[in-house]
Amino acid sequence: MMTTNAHTAARHHLLSVLVENKAGVLSRVTNLFSRRGFNIFSLAVAPTNDERFSRITICVDVESAPLEQVIKQLDKLVNIVEIDELDPADAIEAELMLVTLMADPESRSQVIQLVDVFDGRIVDVSPTSLTVMLAGMPPDLDHFEELVAPYGIAGLQRTGREALRKLGRSQDRLQVITGTTATS
DSSP: OOOOOOOOOHHEEEEEEEEEOOTTTTHHHHHHHHTTEEOOOEEEEEEEESTEEEEEEEEEEETSSOOOHHHHHHHTTTTTTEEEEEEEEGGGEEEEEEEEEOTTTTTTTHHHHHHHHOOOOEEOSSSEEEEEEEEEEEEHHHHHHHHGGGGEEEEEEEEEOEEOOOOOOOHHHHHHTTTTOOOO
């Protein structure tokens, strides 16, 4: 079970790495971490809206190596387009969890209520269990996992953190998005 506390937050940093969407790029990135002894807390990768690129979100354990060293080593790889360190205060993080919970007829309504509280969705049902899908902030998923553990977890999979930089809230950026101009 993953827990979040002040120590964990201080130990981990998020890197958003834009890479060319080519065979072997992910392998080269993970091999770099392995060769240098850097620890990856979580890693998620998927194509972007531009099929030429993929985004790798890496949650790095900075106790295994200084963050500057990790970034310098990544920057040396040929297929890296952009590296962005995301300060948690300036980033939107999300994670997906699929979890199969034991839910006999006596406890099923309690489990369903917890799923509803966390805005989850039941995606599969059997007479003795439920499979639930939740998406949200990693600490919220940690909390859900702690609350449902007493019912019995038959299987659990989490995607790892995905993150993007928060949008600026300035009037200029809003005008660009909406196509309007300022009038005084």
